[in-house]
Amino acid sequence: MVSLRKYNNIDILLLKHIHMATNDIRKEYTNGELTVVWKPGKCIHAGICVKTLPDVYDPSAKPWITPENATTENLKQQITQCPSGALSYYMNADKG
């Protein structure tokens, strides 16, 4: 007989993590010069992006990343601070 158990909050967090770790989603947001690449499956929700550039990263907005609200140099500096590698970027001029 299959026994059903209730999930507690930790189980739900683990399930979310497993789900996110296995997805391969890649999203891109550009300011015309630089494109921010975000891979939600890698994000550990440390919030460093939101704390560093709150005008760019707003989890309650859609889209949640608006790179037009920062300079390309500030975006580069901030993206290198992402601890998980969820954020990366490329220069639009380099994409051929």
Ligand code: SF4
């Ligand atoms: S800094 Fe990186 S890991 Fe942290 S919330 Fe932003 S995207 Fe996710």
